[in-house]
Amino acid sequence: MRKMKLVMVGNGMAGCRALEELLKHAPDLYEITVFGAEPHGNYNRILLSPVLAGEMTLPEIMLNDLDWYRDHGITLHAGKRVVAIDRHRRLVRSEDGIEVGYDRLLLATGSNPFILPVPGKDLPGVITYRDIADTEAMIEAAGMHRHAVVIGGGLLGLEAANGLKLRGMEVTVVHLMDWLMERQLDRNAADMLKASLEERGLRFLLQKQTAELVRGDSGRVCAVRFVDGETIPADLVVMAAGIRPNIDLARAAGLHCDRGIVVNDTMQTFDPRIYAVGECVQHRGVAYGLVAPLFEQARVCANHLAQFGIGRYVGSVISTKLKVTGIDLFSAGEFMGGEGTEEILLSDRQGGVYKKLVLKGDRLVGAVLYGDTVDGSWYFQLMRDTQNIGDLRDHLMFGQSFVSSHLGDAGHKGQTQAASMPDTAEVCGCNGVCKGTIVKAIKEKGLFTLDEVRKHTKASSSCGSCTGLVEQILASTVGGAYQPADSKNKAVCGCTDLSHDEVRRAIRERKLLSIPSVYAALAWRSPNGCATCRPAINYYLISTWPHEAEDDPQSRFINERAHANIQKDGTFSVVPRMWGGLTTPSDLRRIAEVAEKYRVPTVKVTGGQRLDLLGVRKEDLPSIWRDLGMPSGHAYGKSLRTVKTCVGDEHCRFGTQSSMQMGVTLERMLFGMWSPHKVKLAVSGCPRNCAEAGIKDVGVIGVDSGWEIYVAGNGGIKTEVAQFLCKVATREDVLEVTGAFLQLYREEAHYLDRTVHWVHRVGMEHVKKQIVDDAAQRKALYERLLYALQNYRDPWEERAQGQAAHEFIPIRVESHAVAGE
Amino acid sequence: MSQGDWVKVCGLEDIPVLGARVLKHDGADVAVFRTAVDRVFAIEDRCPHRGGPLSQGIVAGDRVTCPLHGWQIELGSGQACSPDEGCARRYEVKLEGDIVFVAL
Numbered sequence A: 001m002r003k004m005k006l007v008m009v010g011n012g013m014a015g016c017r018a019l020e021e022l023l024k025h026a027p028d029l030y031e032i033t034v035f036g037a038e039p040h041g042n043y044n045r046i047l048l049s050p051v052l053a054g055e056m057t058l059p060e061i062m063l064n065d066l067d068w069y070r071d072h073g074i075t076l077h078a079g080k081r082v083v084a085i086d087r088h089r090r091l092v093r094s095e096d097g098i099e100v101g102y103d104r105l106l107l108a109t110g111s112n113p114f115i116l117p118v119p120g121k122d123l124p125g126v127i128t129y130r131d132i133a134d135t136e137a138m139i140e141a142a143g144m145h146r147h148a149v150v151i152g153g154g155l156l157g158l159e160a161a162n163g164l165k166l167r168g169m170e171v172t173v174v175h176l177m178d179w180l181m182e183r184q185l186d187r188n189a190a191d192m193l194k195a196s197l198e199e200r201g202l203r204f205l206l207q208k209q210t211a212e213l214v215r216g217d218s219g220r221v222c223a224v225r226f227v228d229g230e231t232i233p234a235d236l237v238v239m240a241a242g243i244r245p246n247i248d249l250a251r252a253a254g255l256h257c258d259r260g261i262v263v264n265d266t267m268q269t270f271d272p273r274i275y276a277v278g279e280c281v282q283h284r285g286v287a288y289g290l291v292a293p294l295f296e297q298a299r300v301c302a303n304h305l306a307q308f309g310i311g312r313y314v315g316s317v318i319s320t321k322l323k324v325t326g327i328d329l330f331s332a333g334e335f336m337g338g339e340g341t342e343e344i345l346l347s348d349r350q351g352g353v354y355k356k357l358v359l360k361g362d363r364l365v366g367a368v369l370y371g372d373t374v375d376g377s378w379y380f381q382l383m384r385d386t387q388n389i390g391d392l393r394d395h396l397m398f399g400q401s402f403v404s405s406h407l408g409d410a411g412h413k414g415q416t417q418a419a420s421m422p423d424t425a426e427v428c429g430c431n432g433v434c435k436g437t438i439v440k441a442i443k444e445k446g447l448f449t450l451d452e453v454r455k456h457t458k459a460s461s462s463c464g465s466c467t468g469l470v471e472q473i474l475a476s477t478v479g480g481a482y483q484p485a486d487s488k489n490k491a492v493c494g495c496t497d498l499s500h501d502e503v504r505r506a507i508r509e510r511k512l513l514s515i516p517s518v519y520a521a522l523a524w525r526s527p528n529g530c531a532t533c534r535p536a537i538n539y540y541l542i543s544t545w546p547h548e549a550e551d552d553p554q555s556r557f558i559n560e561r562a563h564a565n566i567q568k569d570g571t572f573s574v575v576p577r578m579w580g581g582l583t584t585p586s587d588l589r590r591i592a593e594v595a596e597k598y599r600v601p602t603v604k605v606t607g608g609q610r611l612d613l614l615g616v617r618k619e620d621l622p623s624i625w626r627d628l629g630m631p632s633g634h635a636y637g638k639s640l641r642t643v644k645t646c647v648g649d650e651h652c653r654f655g656t657q658s659s660m661q662m663g664v665t666l667e668r669m670l671f672g673m674w675s676p677h678k679v680k681l682a683v684s685g686c687p688r689n690c691a692e693a694g695i696k697d698v699g700v701i702g703v704d705s706g707w708e709i710y711v712a713g714n715g716g717i718k719t720e721v722a723q724f725l726c727k728v729a730t731r732e733d734v735l736e737v738t739g740a741f742l743q744l745y746r747e748e749a750h751y752l753d754r755t756v757h758w759v760h761r762v763g764m765e766h767v768k769k770q771i772v773d774d775a776a777q778r779k780a781l782y783e784r785l786l787y788a789l790q791n792y793r794d795p796w797e798e799r800a801q802g803q804a805a806h807e808f809i810p811i812r813v814e815s816h817a818v819a820g821e
Numbered sequence B: 001m002s003q004g005d006w007v008k009v010c011g012l013e014d015i016p017v018l019g020a021r022v023l024k025h026d027g028a029d030v031a032v033f034r035t036a037v038d039r040v041f042a043i044e045d046r047c048p049h050r051g052g053p054l055s056q057g058i059v060a061g062d063r064v065t066c067p068l069h070g071w072q073i074e075l076g077s078g079q080a081c082s083p084d085e086g087c088a089r090r091y092e093v094k095l096e097g098d099i100v101f102v103a104l
């Protein structure tokens, strides 16, 4: 079969990303030809700033070198500008007359710097800041000349000025407006930014309009004259006064253009054979100038070029970061406030910190942060998810870790400011990764997303508590190119573009009952999914269709397949259930006997009020379980773990309620409950709360008149204090409220969300509405839970009787049996 | 890769689809995998990262994900998938009818 022909015009960041995605999906569908006006492969344009500043070199910023095109069979015409598209004959023609036909055409021509229409704009020494050639010209000028003038005090202008200053020039930034970066910053933040750049030796002229660039005796520019008559010396003038989408080629070909090339949600232009992505396009009225949205466009475009026909680009919310080393600045959304908005402000000039949050009703709609940007990603997430922040409002300004716990994450000494950390500081305590390693990988490997950093450096890939720090490092290294993922609509994994919620909905609405049927119905990309999606889908199936859907052991993590916890040396641990932390002499005796009989190396009291036999050989598990004759503690499962109790009014002089009895009842009710993540409860007999109910998924505290119920606490990676849900009078109420809350969690949370993550996302209001305010809904949820838990059989007992024996028995081959054949 | 003697190991149906069995031979553990399309592979049951038992991992396509820290290992070659680097020793496998043989 003849391959279709795909031609791409413009060899930049957006276009090449689209090709990479396309090759991932459909490596053999097209014969690909690329025209690029620059004589290079594709490079990381945003790192031109560190190159100018002398922090990196050009070879380090290549993303796709010439070998990449060759290895993928792509014909690259580097250094060749396309001058015409003939839509009737379906071909493009380059400056030097090469003609190539296409079945599909992809325009990715980027944008052109805006050049002020003033006399002298074409003089030698006047340049723009867009590509490698410009950067080289600036570096060369810095070696020979003294005075630089940068016209434009936006992101690009300031990065150029900073770089030229570091290369030893005297730099003046000229800006038409009242303050710097007026499209990203309010006046206060901009003033602080200006002050700290002045400290580094930059000069600023604000509200200055350029009238003319003056020609010197040598023919080169020698000065800038302003409308007010003032003149300043200039051997180099950098125009950084904005960009314009590069639409000349498209317009000449008769494609509908406005400010940019107009595209629809599938990234097609007016001519459906012609796609366009990147800074050259205008989508729903917006032209973007940061790479994150362009990459999203590229992903959607590739999906359609690959003929998958799913995925729509619906626009992006973007945030901004300045890549000037040592300056922390973040801005997003409607940061200027205005009609119908309110502002929360924190301003500490001396300390160099300024924060403004803009609210509209119960939503966060904008933020500017200067000096301390640790919560930038979090605020951005709240904006993007349009989350109701009514509950958080009082504490919003103090940041995420305060809101959730008043305590920091564990494992990196509460460090929150990435910019001030030295390169040698440890960022990820699980994998021992320091800041310098992360920065180096981001730059050298061309990483843009958290996932990529996780893969390459392992930082943030284990417990995740350093994620905020890693995001900050990423943001300050690649600037606005890093946009935190949209947590609500994040795809389950690389096997699909569908989100957790979309997959769940399909399972419910189409009554899908097995993993293969889900994969077939939802057009999964890989036939058996991967280790990320399979356990998630398996959980969604069994929680949505209990007693009907197939539970697939091969899609469960080893712990849930072997019903024990795997250890670093491949042995397992055994934690028998001790209801409510209560035990008996005969149970203890049996545990002791088993430990001796099987030579269990370690016996330990766990943090969950029970005993752990550690270091057991897998083969011994079924017989140990048989000898113990005690039910599984599920210490290994995304399931009910423990219900911790205190002694309560049965013994304690302060006790008001029977906490042990309540704990045991709850634990027996919930035995065998699978859930998105593990679930832990605690019951205390009075507000002294010796069972630590304040950091549990459900915490119950006895008071004289009944029980208080707290939910969504967590004592793990990030300590989170549980929130008050309601107070009830009777034992039955406690069971119903607890059951209904956990069922709602089971039905709504994404796989691997603890209760706290889910409640953060949906809001406590939503939970209260279903569980506290709506009695019928509460009852229905509770009944669905009880139905799901019906007839649960203890997995240890089943295996002690021989179920899944193959899982535990190795195949032995003696070497003498091997000989000959 | 070593080419040893062919040893009869088990029937195909003794290995769960998308699963593995552990083969113990002279103290060495070999993981014998079966994929969704009944391809059978054998590699040393030691992850090149920190020695995790690969037989206990989740199998998808022709890959297994190590249960300890999530490295992915190519079953056909024993190679870790990029960006991780390392290799587990691989053993030749053949199927005669429904009987699995491994060259040990």
Ligand code: SRM
Binding pocket: A565, A566, A567, A568, A573, A575, A604, A605, A606, A607, A608, A609, A610, A612, A635, A641, A642, A678, A680, A695, A696, A713, A714, A715, A716, A717, A718, A754
């Ligand atoms: C055995 C035990 C430690 C001990 O000796 O006390 C333990 C051991 C492990 N914990 Fe834990 N946790 C144990 C109590 C806790 C507690 C305290 C508690 O339950 O009261 C916490 C904090 C409370 C909480 O979860 O909210 C705790 C928070 C974690 C976390 C962080 C969870 C989080 O959402 O932040 C993990 C990681 C995870 O689950 O992803 C974890 C994961 C683990 C794993 C399963 C790691 C793993 O995936 O292999 C450990 C298994 C070790 C092994 O080799 O067997 N363990 N772990 C405790 C078992 C309690 C039990 O009887 O079931």
Ligand SMILES: Cc1cc2nc3c(=O)[nH]c(=O)nc-3n(C[C@H](O)[C@H](O)[C@H](O)COP(=O)(O)OP(=O)(O)OC[C@H]3O[C@@H](n4cnc5c(N)ncnc54)[C@H](O)[C@@H]3O)c2cc1C
Binding pocket: A009, A010, A011, A012, A013, A014, A015, A035, A036, A037, A038, A045, A046, A047, A048, A049, A080, A081, A082, A083, A108, A109, A110, A111, A129, A130, A131, A156, A159, A246, A249, A277, A278, A279, A280, A288, A289, A290, A291, A292, A294, A323, A478, A479, A480, A481, A482
């Ligand atoms: C110095 C600098 C710093 C930046 N910093 C950041 C940052 O921190 N964060 C961020 O998100 N973004 C940043 N950006 C913006 C980011 O680089 C752009 O948004 C991105 O590169 C746009 O990608 P693109 O593919 O649309 O265009 P480009 O990458 O510009 O690629 C377009 C290519 O098409 C070529 N071309 C145009 N017309 C033709 C034709 N007719 N024939 C053949 N080839 C043609 C051009 O020569 C160019 O190589 C920065 C930009 C610069 C210049």
Ligand code: SF4
Binding pocket: none
């Ligand atoms: S038992 Fe828990 S805290 Fe201890 S090392 Fe393991 S995961 Fe970490």
Ligand code: FES
Binding pocket: B047, B048, B049, B050, B051, B052, B066, B067, B068, B069, B070, B071
């Ligand atoms: S031992 Fe296999 S991933 Fe670490």
